Amino acid sequence: MNESQPPRCEWPLPERDTLTLGMLPLNDAAPLVVARERGFFAAHGLEVTLQVESSWAGLRDGMQLGLLDGAQMLPLMPLASTLGLDGRPTPVLSALTLNLGGNAITVSNALYASMQAADPEAMLQAPISARALAAVVRQRRAAGEPALRFASVYPFSSHHYQLRYWLAEGGVDPDRDLELRVVPPPLVAEQLEAGWLDGYCVGEPWNTLAARRESGRVLIGSHAIWQHGQEKVFAVREAWAEAYPMTHRAVLRALLEACAWLDAPAQRIEAARLMCEKGYLDVPPTVVEESMTAEGTPAPHGMSVFHRHAANFPWRSHLRWYAEQMRRWQHLEVAAPALEDCLVRCVRPDLFREAADDLGINYPLVDVKSEGEHMAEWSLEGSRGAIAMGSDRLLDGELFSGQDRG
């Protein structure tokens, strides 16, 4: 925090001081765990209980039934909930992104060997292209063998659409050439070993855990599919945000501080400890440490960006990119104007800016940015000077303007 930070007593008091927030046992729940265990919530007058859910479906139920005040969510969940695609039609919004990146695609050892035999050249590429997989698919079809099975973690997940993006870039049609499934991350490694799955896209610590078990080979991380792509968001019901605006703002401040704290790799060892020691993540601690501290260029497969590059800003164009992926695969049949209304409702940079202003944090002045345009770090005008932004390169070299198609 810089010196221009206003004294805390100037902040409006939250309407409520006791909250229950939902999360899944995943590395990118770290901002919620850190905000609770390191006292950021308490400093903003909030007593928070973190409810660890077992499934995204359970978390969605908790949100739609009003059992949770807010939750870690996949970026498409607020949109799917608002449109009534996922559960009961319930307007849900997000005013903060928890992290960028962190997923990876892993295949079984057997499929890895087949891919190498089918197209050794494609397997030498960095990142590894799905071209070799396309060759294996052709061979299997010619031999009359059943379709390979790939899994992601939820129908409305970033993993699902990142996996499809990678497949399509290499010439694999996910609907025609493969059988796509949903398998919870704690089960993917054993299903890969059992031969029920040939590959999957999941987040940390589950890729690192499977790699340690040597049950498969990690092919590509999500940063290589969409550099600094949005991964998890913090979401609340729209009606809740309207009823408790100052509580929401206090939660956003605490999460922003926790994300800034998580930016330093050294603190992430401490975060890994909090996740394991306080009962949130029942996974060997070294696996959590290794995956939490992944850093570098090019981004190692498990790398999560929690704060730098305006990571927490809720870009309307991030959700539009995911919505565009849904449209591409005929998963979203909403007219453009209705979708536009929904994006404005579900993504709330205005609320983010209020919380960031409270803390004196620099934020972007626009709500939309292009994706696939910046191949290296770049600079964006912010409320308090320039913001160093990360690359937003897309695997296939596409340029996504981020604007409404009209």
Place this chain on the structure above:
Amino acid sequence: MTVKVLIVDARPERSRALEQALHEAGFDVVTRANEHDDLYAIMTRVKPDAVIIDAALPSRDTLEHMGQLGRRFPKPMIMLAEEETPDLTREATSAGVSAYVVEDVQPALVRSMVNVAISSFEAHRALKGELTKTQTTLSQRRTIERAKSQLMETHAFSEDAAYQWLRKHAMNRRLTIHEVAQAVLASDDFES
């Protein structure tokens, strides 16, 4: 119509009791499965009208996917159009029950089935004292705290040293912190 039900539960004793109760209420339990079975294969083979699943199982998300695949697959009960659905879903959630049903099952049958499952899960919990998901997180946390306290006492460790000790043993044995903590509490002379 007789409603064909699939039970997905990691606790055989509880799922046997639920099968019996559902049978007595006029439902046809086609099979019981656990988390480590191939749900895609089972669902395609037995084509259930409804699924009762332990809400603490991550495999709920697999059922969500199947629910998106077409009309013949059961949908999460929160999506039912009935007015009382949220209340029933809330009760089921607090009992640790999740249900999935195909659209053409009569609402009265859905209510009856879910109520049988709630009673059955609650009876089992009362009998066995088993923990809900939230209680599990808290109980793991308490186990780790107790193990740390014990280590601090017996080895004159600082709190940090106690954590590092647990971490080291977790690393050597490829266990989680909670598993090492349980081993520490189970035996006074736990050493590597």
